[in-house]
Amino acid sequence: MNLKQLALMLDLSQTTVSRALNGYPEVNEETRRRVVDAAKRHGYRPNPSARRLATGKAGMIGYVLPTGASVDIDPHFVEFLSGLGDYARSHELDLVLSPAEADDEETTYRRVAANKQVDAVYVSAPRPKDRRIALLHQLGLPFLVHGRSEGLDFPYPHLDIDNEGAFHEAGRLLVQLGHRRIALINGDDTQTFAIFRERGLRRALAVSGVELMPPMIRSAGMTEENGYRATRSLLELDVAPTAILCSSLIMGLGVVRALCDLGLSVPKDISLVAHDDVFPWLRPENFPVPLSTTRSSIRAAGARIAERLAARISGLEDDPRGEVWPVDLVVRGSVAGAPL
Template sequence: MNVNLKKLAEMLGLSQTTVSRALNGFPEVNAETRQRVLRAVRETGYRPNRAAQRLATGRAGSIGLVMPIAQGIDSDIHFGEFLAGLGEESVRHDFHFVINPSAPEDEELTFKRLAASGNVDALFLAYVRENDPRIAMLKSLSIPFVVHGRTINQPTDYPFLDIDNTGAFYEATRLLIQLGHRRIALINGQSHLTFAIRRKKGMVRALDENGLVFDETLSHNSPMTDEYGYRAMERFLGNPEPPTAVLCSSTVMALGAVRAITRAGLTIGRDISLITHDDVLPMLKPENFMVPLTTTRSSLRAAGSRIASRLISRIGVTSDTVEQELWRTELIVRASTGPAPARR
């Protein structure tokens, strides 16, 4: 059915102005009328004229993001899952993405240009660094934004959503220590990213509390791919004193680590224990590994959806006053963790 604003208004017995205001979140339209309009939109497949909508509301109906592109930067399955959640919520509110590729060194300028273009109503920032100059830049712009993550050596006086990475790896390390493990390796994300810094911090805290020392020779930082996970685990197993347990920052890295452990003729959960962080990637479920993996779990897709909801709320479509959120992770114990093997 080809329905324009005039026909939709006639079907509902409302003025075009009322229908337009209902669709664009104006507070003077009561909830019952708004729901009638939204129901009719779903049933008819009506899509508003973007140019007219922008003139009426002063809003573009778009969320902006900057995507780093450069030689040597691989595509990231984790970011793709996050975008899926962001997209699902955006579609519910008839919002679009404006994706602006940028060389890493030009990101601040790209954000400024995107904000000034008038093509987006809000911005979000990911891949947060320890001291991140992009935060101050975003705060200087007159446009809503939400950060996925937190800086470390800067005030957290900005809207964010993050998970408790320190707590997640603290609890995971404590479990391994309770099982008798003393040499625990870490396969982590890139060292300049704050989630990786906090995960190491959580592990070190648990070790310190139990009189154990973090061994830098059993630590690895890299992009989170299965190949890097494989190489790191292979190197650890070649150590004169190999670890009896390993923590991985992603199920993707764990996939490579499992491959290296299997090729070495070792059994996960008996010869070596493994815990990984599970971002709830639909194509890589930890319970489906040959030996189901113990995990700390928090959904990236849910985080993307929540950030989209908050961004949209900040430009007046819904109401949401929450500025900062720190999500706890869930520790799920499966067969990949067992008692430390007896010393040979």
């Protein structure tokens, strides 16, 4: 079925049908839903070239993908893409990945903007004073940041979770249970999510007059092996921690393996809290001892990023609005009072 046939069947103009399928705000919601339902029912898919000519939109969301020997495939990223892809597929949007050298993403952003092959891009893993955000702001290409940067002198659209609040609440719980030697196994400490998490834990400890000392902090990519190595090094300290707060369930696997190798148990010897991005294949309740977590769905974040990018493409959203989701603290069997 082509556009003309679909329009005739619905008794609408081809322009109205095209605008409804491409999310134009002047088409009312009832008409848009009727057009979209009919298009799905009859298997209509707009021709990408025709859509570009008719609307000036490519129907593409872009992402600059860092590559190189130092870049690992991150399961968090894969889960995020699943959520983004679920929304994009159901709204006739495609995702374009543009590979870039990890230390020179800005060149690729310039090329993507100049080629006009995508209608909008999203930025992930932001750092303080992130130059990618400043560049996109300058280029005028619609964008959305997954996370937040600090130190920029202009507002920008973003979606983040309350990393500081999450680790503050987790730290406060551990302090209430009598722990004073609390270690942090964090993600990459050049990225703002990790900075916020450390800040939240420090704030929770400071209320009780406890300081998070540098020997109690480990920062690395969020892999099982890094969780293992960080835990082994922490437990080799002259004064070892009685509780560990780590930035990922995947790191938590390494923490548990290291404790097992050393003959230590959770929570008798070490209390453990991890951040849970809600992986369907890795559940905190299935750990040997159900794991206490700060919990937020990264798949849901991916879907919301796609939804907001679609709104920015269609003109329904044009303000630099920030969105910060609260994070739940779920207490399970992996925490207990500090050992005497």
